[in-house]
Amino acid sequence: MSPPVLEKTFQASDPVLQDTETFEVNLGPQHPSTHGVFRMNVKLEGETIVSLKPVMGYLHRNHEQIAENMSYLGSMPYTDRLDYFNSMSNNFGYALAVERLAKIDVPERAQYVRVIMAELTRLVNHVSVIGFLLNDLGAFFTPVLYAFREREKILDVFEEVAGSRMMCNYLRFGGVKRDLTPAVTERIKKIVRGFPKFLDEFEGLLTRNEILCIRCQKVGVLPYDLAVNAGITGPMARASGVNYDLRKVDRYSIYDRFKFKIPLGKIGDVYDRYLVRILEMRESLKILEQALKEIPAGPVMNPKFAALAKAPRNFKPPKGEAYGRVEAPKGELGFYLVSDGTAQPWRYHVRAPSLINLTVLEDLCLGHKVADAVIILGSIDIVLGELDH
Amino acid sequence: MNPAEIKTKLESEFPGIPIQIVGEGLLLGPEDLVRVARFLKESGEFKMNYLSSITAVDYLEHLESVYHLYSVDQRTGPVVLRVRVPRDNPRIPSLVHLFRSAEFQEREAYDMMGIRYEGHPDLRRIFMWEGFEGYPLRKDYLPENEDVLEWDDVEWLERHGVTVPAEYKQYAQDLKAAGKEARAERPKPGAEAV
Numbered sequence: 001m002s003p004p005v006l007e008k009t010f011q012a013s014d015p016v017l018q019d020t021e022t023f024e025v026n027l028g029p030q031h032p033s034t035h036g037v038f039r040m041n042v043k044l045e046g047e048t049i050v051s052l053k054p055v056m057g058y059l060h061r062n063h064e065q066i067a068e069n070m071s072y073l074g075s076m077p078y079t080d081r082l083d084y085f086n087s088m089s090n091n092f093g094y095a096l097a098v099e100r101l102a103k104i105d106v107p108e109r110a111q112y113v114r115v116i117m118a119e120l121t122r123l124v125n126h127v128s129v130i131g132f133l134l135n136d137l138g139a140f141f142t143p144v145l146y147a148f149r150e151r152e153k154i155l156d157v158f159e160e161v162a163g164s165r166m167m168c169n170y171l172r173f174g175g176v177k178r179d180l181t182p183a184v185t186e187r188i189k190k191i192v193r194g195f196p197k198f199l200d201e202f203e204g205l206l207t208r209n210e211i212l213c214i215r216c217q218k219v220g221v222l223p224y225d226l227a228v229n230a231g232i233t234g235p236m237a238r239a240s241g242v243n244y245d246l247r248k249v250d251r252y253s254i255y256d257r258f259k260f261k262i263p264l265g266k267i268g269d270v271y272d273r274y275l276v277r278i279l280e281m282r283e284s285l286k287i288l289e290q291a292l293k294e295i296p297a298g299p300v301m302n303p304k305f306a307a308l309a310k311a312p313r314n315f316k317p318p319k320g321e322a323y324g325r326v327e328a329p330k331g332e333l334g335f336y337l338v339s340d341g342t343a344q345p346w347r348y349h350v351r352a353p354s355l356i357n358l359t360v361l362e363d364l365c366l367g368h369k370v371a372d373a374v375i376i377l378g379s380i381d382i383v384l385g386e387l388d389h
Numbered sequence: 390m391n392p393a394e395i396k397t398k399l400e401s402e403f404p405g406i407p408i409q410i411v412g413e414g415l416l417l418g419p420e421d422l423v424r425v426a427r428f429l430k431e432s433g434e435f436k437m438n439y440l441s442s443i444t445a446v447d448y449l450e451h452l453e454s455v456y457h458l459y460s461v462d463q464r465t466g467p468v469v470l471r472v473r474v475p476r477d478n479p480r481i482p483s484l485v486h487l488f489r490s491a492e493f494q495e496r497e498a499y500d501m502m503g504i505r506y507e508g509h510p511d512l513r514r515i516f517m518w519e520g521f522e523g524y525p526l527r528k529d530y531l532p533e534n535e536d537v538l539e540w541d542d543v544e545w546l547e548r549h550g551v552t553v554p555a556e557y558k559q560y561a562q563d564l565k566a567a568g569k570e571a572r573a574e575r576p577k578p579g580a581e582a583v
Contacts, residue, residue, distance in 0.1 A: 057516035062525055064501070228438050228461050231490025242461060244439075249464045321412055323442065323457055323467065334442050336455065349444040351494075359492050388516060 022050065027373070029058055035132065036384030040361075040373065047369050052362045056355075059388035067348040072098055073312035075348065077169040082350065083386040084166055086125050088117040088158070089328040090386075091171035096252060097324025097335035098173050102317035105302055110175035111254045112295040116188065117170065118326070119284040119291070120158075123195065124151050125329035126235070126277040127202075129381045133274060134206065136378035137215055143206065150198050153191050160184050172309065174302030185292065192288045195281075203278060216271035220364040220376035223268060230359045234331025236380060239276045240268030246327035257294070258287045270379040313343045321347075330354055330381055354387040395435075395468060402428055414455065414469030419481045422472050426487055429458055429468060436460045437468055440488035443495060445502035447528045452479045452504055474504065476527075483509040501526035537571035539564060 028039035037058035043051035063082065067075040079094045080087035092114055099106065106114075131147030155165040161184055162170035162177065170177050180188075206212055222232065227240040237244060245262045247255040263279035265272030308315050317339045325334035331353025338347035357380050364380075365373045392410045399408055399415070403424065409416040417425055429437040437458040446453045451473045459466030472481050483506035484491040495506040496515040503524035506512060514521060523530050538546075540561045543553050564571060 057514075057518070060516040065526055068526075226489070229489045230492075231440055231488065244461050244464075323469075325441070332441065334457075336442060336444050336457075338446055347444075347446045349442070351442040351444075355493055355497075356490055359489055 025370075027370070029055075035377070035382055036387075038382070038384055038387070040377070042365075042370070042373065044370065049365050049368055049370065049373060052365045052373065054358055054361055056358075056384075056388055059384045061389070063389040064348050064350065068345055071312040071343050072315055072317070072345060073173065073308060075345075076171070077167065080167040080169055081385055082352065082389075083328065083330060083333075083354065083383045085128065085383055086121045086329050087166060087168040088121040088170060089326060089333065091168065092118050092253075093324060093326040093328065093333040094335050095171045095173055096326055097322050097337050098317065100324050101320060101322035101337050101339055102173070102315075104174045104305060106175055106253075107299050107302060108296050109179075109298040110300040110302075112291050113176050113180055113300060114171060115253060115255065115258075116180075116288060116291050116295075117158075117161075117168075117176075119288050120154050120188070120191075122284045122329045123281055124154050125381075126281050127151055129378075130202075130206075130274060130277055133270075133375060133378040134212070136375045137212065139211075143202075146198075146202060146205075150191075150195065157184060157187055157191065160187070172301065172305070173315070174305035174308075175300050177309075179300045180295075185295075188288070189292055192285055192292065195285055199278065199281060207275070207278070212274075213271065215372075215375065216274060216379075217269055218267070219270045219368060219372050220379065221267060221269045222360060222364060226360060226363060227268065231356050232331070232360060233353055234327070234329070234357065234381075235276045235280060236273055236331065236357055238262060238280075239265035239272035241265060246325060246332060250325065252324075252326060255287075258290045260284075260286050270375055273379040316341060316343050325351070328353060330383070330386070331357055350386075350389060352386045352389065354382040354384075355389075358382060358387065390465065390468075392469075398434070399425060399428070402432075411471060412469075413467075414471045416471045416473065419472050419474055422470065423482050423484065423487070425470065426456070426458070426484055430487060435465075435468070436462050437466065438462065439466075440484065440490045441467065443484075443491055443498060445498040445504050445526075447476075447502060447526065448473075449528060450476075452476055452502055454481050454498060454504055456484070479504040480507055481505070482507050483512075485509050500524070503527065531572035534571040537561075537564075539571055 023044045025042050029037040039055040041053040079090040082090045127147040131144035134143035159165045162168040222240045224241050227237045260283040263276050319341045321338045323336045334351030336349040340346040364376045429435045437460050439459045439461045442457040454472045456470040458468045500514040538557050543561045
């Protein structure tokens with residue numbers, strides 16, 4: 001039997017080959033570049049993106065309703081599961097909202113411990129995000145391993161202070177769960193001393209890397225006005241030049257005592273987002289140094305609320321509402337609480353930075369190729385636990 | 390700037406506008422929301438150009454949509470706006486054309502509370518699937534009771550060779566005949582193990 005012969009040979013000038021048809025592709029939900037179960041419904045013209053609709057909810061577990069059926073303290077471990085990379089920051093935001101609601105004071109030392117933990121979390125987040133971004137670019141696992149080597153040291157600290165590496169559940173209303181031992185403080189100091197060397201090494205490999213520059217520069221440009229209008233926060237907004245960091249704006253906790261700068265980008269492309277994160281880590285190290293130097297001795301828990309952990313149902317904040325927001329590594333993490341005077345919140349709402357930063361995904365990706373969509377998504381830095389509530 | 394001052398400013402800008410101070414926020418009628426938000430955003434004095442959070446709250450007698458506005462340039466805020474709508478016909482004009490950040494948050498509030506934001510370009514459910522019935526964060530929403538066998542479950546079990554006790558079967562049949570679904574009760578306060 002002879003092989004089948006094509007009846008017609010196509011030529012490049014053929015109109016059949018010149019007309020491209022819009023093609024619809026689902027990127028995800030089961031794909032490593034989507035950073036979890038997340039789907040992008042993409043329309044392609046050739047390989048160029050002409051429309052992109054994010055589809056989420058695969059990890060939805062009605063976090064808010066579960067929290068509304070629990071005591072206030074009962075949701076604290078559950079906030080860890082929002083953005084599971086940065087459980088300390090989530091705890092911080094929730095504790096701040098409840099403390100505002102019930103007007104709880106936090107002792108001096110606990111404030112310092114909180115700031116130290118929040119900044120360590122920022123290091124963990126930014127270093128791994130950059131690793132994953134490089135993964136998305138095709139540099140498989142070498143940068144991630146460099147990043148995770150450092151992350152591991154910090155997670156060991158978390159394990160020592162909180163008992164868990166990722167789901168820390170460390171903050172309490174009116175303080176923190178355990179005090180820092182001198183050994184842990186030494187360990188943190190050692191990490192802070194060693195981190196700049198790692199950052200130099202990391203930057204030496206990446207910042208001027210030709211492939212990284214070509215792939216990231218002028219890709220996914222987010223203009224200033226759109227960033228403000230779409231409520232983009234965190235490193236992503238600052239890469240577009242929006243000078244808005246809650247640590248400076250709200251000066252919550254004790255951030256007014258430290259000297260640090262807010263790195264800003266000029267163009268707002270993927271490369272700027274990468275650079276802003278690197279620079280933010282350097283500023284976090286400055287905060288950590290100052291905090292570790294100034295940290296006073298004393299209690300880490302407001303004595304009035306120390307017994308709360310044993311009887312969380314006795315904690316009944318007065319009627320009212322509070323909106324507490326912190327500068328989480330991904331952006332503004334807000335908690336809106338309404339209390340009706342009982343032991344359960346009447347309303348518990350999370351303003352998740354991952355979700356709202358995703359608003360502009362379509363604007364950033366239009367006109368780019370599919371491969372660029374993957375790194376743009378990587379540079380937005382989403383975590384599905386938080387995005388899907 | 391405290392709510393009373395903002396209220397005075399708004400009243401001088403829009404004569405006769407009904408504004409009430411509730412907590413830290415200003416209670417507006419749904420028809421006034423867009424013009425007030427536009428004024429707050431565009432006036433040189435407020436420059437509230439950043440809509441941080443939109444959420445909905447179920448207060449049993451009405452639903453409420455809460456807006457937190459901040460100013461990025463002046464670093465002031467928040468200005469909290471509230472809009473109350475009846476539960477049976479919750480319609481609020483959308484703010485998407487003023488603030489893009491409303492896009493997903495209004496979809497979320499629609500998905501969870503069922504508030505219809507009129508003028509939203511793409512008001513679909515965001516987390517729950519298409520065809521899902523009910524609004525999970527309303528206080529009268531009852532989730533499915535997964536401990537009770539429904540008729541579909543009974544059929545599935547029997548197809549797989551599991552014998553279902555007669556009383557369970559009868560209960561499932563009664564449910565089906567009554568056209569009901571097994572709904573769980575809301576957890577009572579204090580029922581959770583602490």
